[in-house]
Amino acid sequence: MNDQRKLVVELRRSMGRLEAALGTISDALVITSCDGRVLWCNASYAQLVERTPPALLGESIYDQLPRDCDGAPLLNPEQVQAGGDQGGQFTRVLDRHDLRAIEIEWKPIRSERLRPLIFCLRDVSALLSYQQLRVEAERIERRRQQTENLNRALELERLALATKVMECPVTGLPNRRGLHVSIRAALKTQRENGGRISILFCDLNSFKEINDLHGHQIGDDLLIEIGRRLQRSLRFGDILSRLGGDEFVVLTMGIFDEGDALQMAMRLNDAVGQAWSVEDHTIRPSMSIGINISDDPDISVDELIRRADLAMYEAKTNGDQHISFYHPSIDKRVRKNIHLRHQLEGALQHEAMFLAYQPIVELGDRIVVGMEALLRLGAIASPIATPSEFIPLAERTALILPIGRWVISEALKHLRQLRSEGSELTMAINVSPLQLKESGLSDFFLSQAERSGVDPSWTVIEVTESILIEHPDLATSELRRLREAGVKVHLDDFGTGYSSMSWLARLPIDTIKVDRSFISDFLHDHRKAVVLEAMIRLSRDLGLGLIAEGIETVEQHAGLLAMGCLQGQGFLFGKPEPLSRSCAVPA
Ligand SMILES: [Mg+2]
Numbered sequence: 001m002n003d004q005r006k007l008v009v010e011l012r013r014s015m016g017r018l019e020a021a022l023g024t025i026s027d028a029l030v031i032t033s034c035d036g037r038v039l040w041c042n043a044s045y046a047q048l049v050e051r052t053p054p055a056l057l058g059e060s061i062y063d064q065l066p067r068d069c070d071g072a073p074l075l076n077p078e079q080v081q082a083g084g085d086q087g088g089q090f091t092r093v094l095d096r097h098d099l100r101a102i103e104i105e106w107k108p109i110r111s112e113r114l115r116p117l118i119f120c121l122r123d124v125s126a127l128l129s130y131q132q133l134r135v136e137a138e139r140i141e142r143r144r145q146q147t148e149n150l151n152r153a154l155e156l157e158r159l160a161l162a163t164k165v166m167e168c169p170v171t172g173l174p175n176r177r178g179l180h181v182s183i184r185a186a187l188k189t190q191r192e193n194g195g196r197i198s199i200l201f202c203d204l205n206s207f208k209e210i211n212d213l214h215g216h217q218i219g220d221d222l223l224i225e226i227g228r229r230l231q232r233s234l235r236f237g238d239i240l241s242r243l244g245g246d247e248f249v250v251l252t253m254g255i256f257d258e259g260d261a262l263q264m265a266m267r268l269n270d271a272v273g274q275a276w277s278v279e280d281h282t283i284r285p286s287m288s289i290g291i292n293i294s295d296d297p298d299i300s301v302d303e304l305i306r307r308a309d310l311a312m313y314e315a316k317t318n319g320d321q322h323i324s325f326y327h328p329s330i331d332k333r334v335r336k337n338i339h340l341r342h343q344l345e346g347a348l349q350h351e352a353m354f355l356a357y358q359p360i361v362e363l364g365d366r367i368v369v370g371m372e373a374l375l376r377l378g379a380i381a382s383p384i385a386t387p388s389e390f391i392p393l394a395e396r397t398a399l400i401l402p403i404g405r406w407v408i409s410e411a412l413k414h415l416r417q418l419r420s421e422g423s424e425l426t427m428a429i430n431v432s433p434l435q436l437k438e439s440g441l442s443d444f445f446l447s448q449a450e451r452s453g454v455d456p457s458w459t460v461i462e463v464t465e466s467i468l469i470e471h472p473d474l475a476t477s478e479l480r481r482l483r484e485a486g487v488k489v490h491l492d493d494f495g496t497g498y499s500s501m502s503w504l505a506r507l508p509i510d511t512i513k514v515d516r517s518f519i520s521d522f523l524h525d526h527r528k529a530v531v532l533e534a535m536i537r538l539s540r541d542l543g544l545g546l547i548a549e550g551i552e553t554v555e556q557h558a559g560l561l562a563m564g565c566l567q568g569q570g571f572l573f574g575k576p577e578p579l580s581r582s583c584a585v586p587a
Contacts, residue, residue: 028121034114036061036077048121061119069095069140075104080117085110087117091124093136101125101133170220171227173248174241182239182251183301189253190297198261200250201290201308202230202268205322206470207246209437210283213471218278226272226285233271249305255293258325265289265323288315292326310334316396337393343384344399347377348406352384355410356576360428360547360569363561370426370460371418372569373411374576375403395434404435408445412452412459414579419458428460428490433467437474442481449485457486460511464492468507479508490547495535505542512539516550519570523559536565 022029028045032038038056046053049064056064065074074092082088087107094100103124108115125133166178174182186197204210204226211219223246230240230248238252250268255261272287290312294304307326313334315324324330347353353375360370375391378384394400408429415427435441449456461482467475468491479489491504494512504512514535522529539546548560551570560568 026123028119030061030119030121031109032061032117032119034108034117036080036117038064039116045121065121066094066096068092069099069136070143074102080106093140095140099125099133099137099140101127101136168242168244171224171242173227173231174239176241176243179239179241179243179249179251179305180301182241183304186251186253187297187299187301195253196255196293196295197304198250198252198255198291198293199304199308200252200261200265200268201292201305201312202248202250202272202287203289203312203316204246204272205286205288205316209471210285213437213474214278214281214283221278222276222283222285225276226287229271229274230268233267249308258291258293261291261293261325262323265291266321269322286322288312288322288324290315290324290326313337340385340390340393341397341399344377344390344394344397344403347384348399348402351406352379353377353403353406354379354578355407355414356578357414358569358576359574360567361573363548363557363566363568366573368425368573369567370428372428372462372576373407373414373430375407375430376576391432395432398434400432400434401438404432405444409448409452412448412454415458416452416454417579419454426458426460426488428462430462430492433464433470436463436467436478437471442478442485445482445487446485455486456482457488459486460488460490462490462492462513463509465494465503465507469503476508483508483510490545493549495531504538504544509544511545511547513547513549513569516570519548519550519556519560520552523555533563536563540564 022042028048030041089105091103101124103122106119168175276283290308292308310330311324311326355373357371359368411429488510490511491509493515495515522532548568551568551572
């Protein structure tokens with residue numbers, strides 16, 4: 001027992017001496033389990049990994065070692081495993097406060113069953129030549145530089161990308177995202193300093209037609225030009241953006257009241273409305289502007305834009321200036337329009353439409369010479385909406401195209417019926433500008449006439465002059481084809497639009513229909529009477545027919561007869577009625 005105790009004491013003492021000795025050497029020593037968990041380490045190792053020894057035990061050596069100068073792990077388990085029983089050795093450079101070369105050597109302790117590993121990490125910087133260290137230093141510097149350059153390039157790329165996603169690729173103006181950013185900034189300014197935010201929502205009129213007629217390249221060029229014109233008309237601090245399509249938005253905090261805003265909108269409309277020549281065409285662009293002026297800094301960005309958009313929608317249909325201000329009542333109106341649109345679509349699907357016919361008479365003896373087919377929506381007893389409500393909407397939404405085709409085939413069918421009953425009436429059918437612009441109207445009309453067994457000479461097409469002025473070539477060629485087949489062309493609502501008398505001689509038309517506004521006023525308004533007389537004389541000289549629209553009183557009838565007007569239409573002779581009733585008009 002005594003000898004045994006002596007032996008243990010001796011062993012402990014020599015172990016202590018050994019550990020103390022290992023603690024003094026500058027090489028870092030570590031013993032780990034075979035999977036790298038630290039079982040023991042000396043003070044130099046703790047120094048190398050910059051931690052205190054007790055905390056290191058039990059952790060993985062691979063996690064504790066510092067990374068090398070390239071940021072890679074100094075040592076990994078795969079390397080150690082690959083070394084097998086032989087262990088391994090290599091040198092790495094650390095870049096801490098200065099460059100240090102570290103030689104790492106390891107070996108499994110083969111005498112033990114669990115094969116612990118012993119690692120030795122030695123600072124061999126002194127063994128590297130000055131030349132080697134300099135090469136290494138330069139390599140590291142180059143790498144750092146490259147990384148920095150890469151980061152800078154990435155940052156630039158990121159910025160460019162951010163700008164790009166906020167920019168319209170066609171015009172280079174801020175896009176919807178860019179606009180949102182600007183409005184958020186304006187709202188912040190408004191919260192801090194007060195003031196008003198104004199949004200002017202601008203939308204080109206008939207842009208789709210320009211695109212269809214001249215192609216997308218010219219459409220894009222026009223958008224760029226519009227962007228430039230708008231930009232030139234703005235003041236410092238106003239922000240212009242393009243939302244997509246033909247929509248531009250001006251954001252400004254420089255407007256104080258509606259008068260200010262109206263002036264600005266008129267300036268924008270003037271700038272945009274200048275003639276623009278492309279190839280051998282001249283386009284006169286025009287724009288509708290909806291304005292929303294807001295005092296409320298807590299309104300959302302979307303709501304600010306939505307209100308200006310609603311006002312724009314209103315501007316499209318109202319007034320000559322094409323400028324409207326947002327007002328809460330607009331919400332209701334637009335909702336009504338949306339409802340009407342659904343009804344219109346429904347009516348088209350279920351053919352819940354009918355044609356009413358209004359007689360056209362010889363003023364001298366009141367003999368009915370023709371009928372004008374007029375579209376009505378809903379049932380005869382309960383119409384859904386008046387034509388002045390749904391026709392503009394149908395035009396805007398292009399629903400007028402299928403509706404127009406329905407009107408043509410329905411009216412021709414009725415005409416066939418009238419003729420087979422021995423009537424000699426002609427049938428006038430109204431055609432919208434959109435139908436005429438959509439090429440193929442003459443083909444459709446003539447093929448329908450043939451199918452219905454209708455001679456084209458029994459028919460009349462009524463067009464308004466706007467189409468002849470905006471698209472003279474297309475309209476003229478379509479109308480010529482129809483006239484060659486025998487169809488007559490009446491110019492509707494004459495006197496309300498551009499109405500240049502000198503035009504008349506050149507248009508492919510047979511008759512003008514003088515607008516009801518002249519008929520209702522000429523007895524009291526001397527100037528209107530003079531113009532009306534001139535129209536009657538001129539049409540006679542040009543060999544054109546003339547029909548007075550909207551005759552309601554006996555006095556108007558007598559006055560027109562006295563002026564030499566031959567034909568007319570109006571409540572005095574018959575309201576628009578469904579076929580069976582309109583036939584009852586006294587002939
Ligand atoms: Mg008409």
